Amino acid sequence: RFSRAALRDYARLLGAFIAAERQKGLAVEVGVELDIKVALSSLPELQGSEQDQPAVLVQLSSRSRASPKNSEDKILWSGCFCCVYGDDLSENMPEDFTCLPLFLANGAESYMSVVGNWFQKTFDCIFRRLAISPFSLTWMVAMWTGCKVDKATSAVELVFSVPRLPQPLDISYAIHPEDAKALWDTIQKTPGEITQEEVDVFMDCLYSHFHRHFKIHLSATKLVKVSTAIASAHCDGIVKMLHSQYLSGVLMLLTELAISQIQ
Amino acid sequence: LVGSDEELQQKLAEAILQEKRDFKISIHIATSLPLPSERDHLRPRIDLIVFMIDIKSKYSLKNVEASLAHVDATFFLGKVYFLVTGVGRVNCCSIETNAVCKLGEAYCSPVLFCELELEGVRVATAQRLLRMLQICAGLVPGFSALSFSLLMRNSADD
Numbered sequence: 001r002f003s004r005a006a007l008r009d010y011a012r013l014l015g016a017f018i019a020a021e022r023q024k025g026l027a028v029e030v031g032v033e034l035d036i037k038v039a040l041s042s043l044p045e046l047q048g049s050e051q052d053q054p055a056v057l058v059q060l061s062s063r064s065r066a067s068p069k070n071s072e073d074k075i076l077w078s079g080c081f082c083c084v085y086g087d088d089l090s091e092n093m094p095e096d097f098t099c100l101p102l103f104l105a106n107g108a109e110s111y112m113s114v115v116g117n118w119f120q121k122t123f124d125c126i127f128r129r130l131a132i133s134p135f136s137l138t139w140m141v142a143m144w145t146g147c148k149v150d151k152a153t154s155a156v157e158l159v160f161s162v163p164r165l166p167q168p169l170d171i172s173y174a175i176h177p178e179d180a181k182a183l184w185d186t187i188q189k190t191p192g193e194i195t196q197e198e199v200d201v202f203m204d205c206l207y208s209h210f211h212r213h214f215k216i217h218l219s220a221t222k223l224v225k226v227s228t229a230i231a232s233a234h235c236d237g238i239v240k241m242l243h244s245q246y247l248s249g250v251l252m253l254l255t256e257l258a259i260s261q262i263q
Numbered sequence: 264l265v266g267s268d269e270e271l272q273q274k275l276a277e278a279i280l281q282e283k284r285d286f287k288i289s290i291h292i293a294t295s296l297p298l299p300s301e302r303d304h305l306r307p308r309i310d311l312i313v314f315m316i317d318i319k320s321k322y323s324l325k326n327v328e329a330s331l332a333h334v335d336a337t338f339f340l341g342k343v344y345f346l347v348t349g350v351g352r353v354n355c356c357s358i359e360t361n362a363v364c365k366l367g368e369a370y371c372s373p374v375l376f377c378e379l380e381l382e383g384v385r386v387a388t389a390q391r392l393l394r395m396l397q398i399c400a401g402l403v404p405g406f407s408a409l410s411f412s413l414l415m416r417n418s419a420d421d
Contacts, residue, residue: 134319219322222319
């Protein structure tokens, strides 16, 4: 059973596992010849409500054998188990069950694979890529477009993949962030609340504008990526957080998505 | 069959025509309604209208919504069905299934969910549609189109 008191032990075990895997020739980054140190820690700052359990951070760092002892470790890979406003899930969990439905990973896929394997072997858990449907992406772009930012530096961008063509075709639709926000502001009725209808109207406006100019029905294609000044998200589960102020909101959304894919 | 995906409509039509039956059927495929009025006098009686919606395409839903306005009210007494395909790929959905169910309720017509891209499901769907068509054409004694569609809708709610 997972226990926060044993984080140091887990780090040691995971480190040994990684070393063993590297001996076998797995999880090796080309040109990298160094000892990998594993650190596990609790991140109490990363949670939403009282019911959320504090996040657990996993970090793989390296110290080159060649460099002097007091040189800084280079972080190779970070992963973080978290739960931000996941009340729906934690309500139904037994008292001593650690429930962290969302995992954020940053770094090479090979390390993710090894770390994931160890956790799945050691604890009762399963790692699975978070797939984000076009439907969920429309919610994200509507929500994030409405967020107030001081200087809107990046455009609101939507990327569509056109199905059934002999050669793959992607359409990128970029909108000036102020125009996008102005459009959203005319649609959203209650600040702080978003309805499905409002998201639909927002997307319909964007689609019909595009159709007027290019005679292409974007609604018949697959929305694969959305990008705003707050964050960007791709249907394969690749997310970029770009604005610290709204980090909690983005994580709350992702937690909700993760929970819906578990249930 | 009314829908924006001609390829899928063709496949479904072919599957229906391959089924054994003891009555003649003709399948008219259209991307949208209204049908061209010049051919009104040549057109045979329409017994069943199936609106096809692809859960991966918001456009297909919009297309169907626009076409519904051109259907005479009498058809909604059991001769209209919504067929939603693509439900096997939840991660690719562009529309909310709730929205389609609401559409079905608004037009008092049953909603069928399927995955036409899978041959087995396509064949099963074709068989269902053929049976429904038989009822809607009045070829099954004791069963009217209206009573059957009420049966379909009530069982769907369960």
